[in-house]
Amino acid sequence: MTTRARATSKPRRAPSTEAPDLEPTREIDLGGLNINVGYxxxxxxxxxxxxxxELISGRGVAWGQYSILKFLSKNPGLVQKELAAIAGVDQTTLVPVIKHLEKAGLVDRQRGAKDGRNVHIWATAQGEKLLTRVDSLIQVHDRELTLNLTLEERETLLTLLAKISGLPTGPAGDAPA
Known part of the structure; x- marks a missing residue:
């Protein structure tokens, strides 16, 4: 006998932006994962x-695509190799992302005039417009993510993460507050 799940007419509840309350009913041994940086x-x-x-999905850009667009907005004409390096991915991973963004009209690519092997990439006006719409949501995202931190703790966290990731530290520019 086959059992089928019944469809319900109840509306789905929107996901909460608060961390779930995962209060265990007994003490759980975390096996040291609570002091494991990677975990x-x-x-x-x-x-x-x-x-x-919850905040940004459905706005036409995934997290990785957003960061690529942001890099291109702030550094027009980046060579694909430079973009891959700052994004922390290899060029073979970057190519399909760029092709997708180009097909969506968010970036333009052009071979270099002096060296045809170099592919320069720019955010288009449409890409810039998308960034403008999403940037304020990124700020909300960051505020929600660091809600339980003081400003000083947030700055310390960013400094430590930059050390781990190898990204430069310094002025935040237009980084979320």
Whole structure:
């Protein structure tokens, strides 16, 4: 006998932007994962992805695509190799992302006049417009993600993460407050 799930007419509840209350009914041995940097980063990344989905998903850009567009907006004409390096991916991973963004009208590519092997990439006006719409949501995302931190703790966290990731530290420019 086959059992089928019944469809319900109840509306789905919107996901909460608050961390779930996971109060266990008994003490759980975390096996040292609570002091494992990689595990903590994985948990924060999972929380970040959940917030992204709630706030930004459906706006026409994924997290990786947003960062590529942001780099191109601030550094017009980047060579594909430079873009891959700052994005922390290899060029073979970057190519399909760029092709997708180009097909969506968000970026333009052009071979270099002096060296045809170099492909220069720019955010289009449509890409810039998308960034403008999403940037304020990115600020909300960051505020929600670091809600339990003081401003000083947030700055310390960013400094430490930059050390781990190899990104430069320094003036935040138009980074979320």
């Amino acid at each position: 903590q980063i994985r948990r924060v990344n999972a929380r970040s992805i959940t917030l992204w989905e």
